[in-house]
Amino acid sequence: MPHIPLPEQLPGITGLLEYRLDTAAPIRELTQILLRGESTLSQGxxxxxxALVSSRNCTNFCEAAHTKAADILLGDDETARAVKHDIETAPISEKMKALLQIAAFTQKNGREVTPEAITRAHEAGATDRExxxxxxxxxxxxxxxxxVDGLATVAPTNPAFYQTLGERITGRGYVRPPGGYPVPTS
Incomplete structure (x- = not known):
C-alpha cells in the first residue's frame, strides 16, 4: 500500500507523476530526451x-516496465533477461557490454566507474556522449x-499489464497523454 494517496489505476511511477504534475514535467522531459531523443544508442x-539498473535496485515496477520496452524495441524477450543475468555472456555487442558495466558501476556508486571501465568502453567504440x-x-x-520504492507504489504482478505498458512506452514515449490518464468509471 502506498505511503501517500495515489490514483489506484496508475501504479508505479505513473501515479507519482500524476500526484505532482509540476515535478513530473521535467522528469518526463528528461526521460523522453534520454530514452527517446537523438542518440547513437538505439532506443532498445x-x-x-x-532495465539493468532497475533490476539491480530490485524495483519490480521499473524493472518489468523497462524490460518489456526493451523486449519490444529489440524484437526479442531474451536479450534483456540475459543482460540482467550476466552482462558478459549476454548476446550484445562489446560496446554495449562495456556501457552496461559502466551503468552497473554507476548503480552501485558513481565512484565505482573507473578509468579502466571508460577505457574499455572507448576501445569497444563508445563515444564520450554514449x-x-x-x-x-x-x-x-x-x-x-x-x-517508486520510497513511496511504496504498487507494482502489478500480471505480465499482461507490463505488455500494455511496454507498448505504450514504445509507442508514445514518456510524455503525458493529452488530458492525462482516464479515470475508471464504476
Missing amino acids: ERELIA IHDTVLIAALFCLYNKY
Missing part, C-alpha cells in the same frame, strides 16, 4: 540500461527507483 539499448548518457540514464533510474 537505452531501455536495457534502465558514456555520458549511460551514466546519466543509470543515475536517473536510481533516482526513479528510489522514488
Whole structure:
C-alpha cells in the first residue's frame, strides 16, 4: 500500500507523476530526451540500461516496465533477461557490454566507474556522449527507483499489464497523454 494517496489505476511511477504534475514535467522531459531523443544508442539499448539498473535496485515496477520496452524495441524477450543475468555472456555487442558495466558501476556508486571501465568502453567504440548518457540514464533510474520504492507504489504482478505498458512506452514515449490518464468509471 502506498505511503501517500495515489490514483489506484496508475501504479508505479505513473501515479507519482500524476500526484505532482509540476515535478513530473521535467522528469518526463528528461526521460523522453534520454530514452527517446537523438542518440547513437538505439532506443532498445537505452531501455536495457534502465532495465539493468532497475533490476539491480530490485524495483519490480521499473524493472518489468523497462524490460518489456526493451523486449519490444529489440524484437526479442531474451536479450534483456540475459543482460540482467550476466552482462558478459549476454548476446550484445562489446560496446554495449562495456556501457552496461559502466551503468552497473554507476548503480552501485558513481565512484565505482573507473578509468579502466571508460577505457574499455572507448576501445569497444563508445563515444564520450554514449558514456555520458549511460551514466546519466543509470543515475536517473536510481533516482526513479528510489522514488517508486520510497513511496511504496504498487507494482502489478500480471505480465499482461507490463505488455500494455511496454507498448505504450514504445509507442508514445514518456510524455503525458493529452488530458492525462482516464479515470475508471464504476
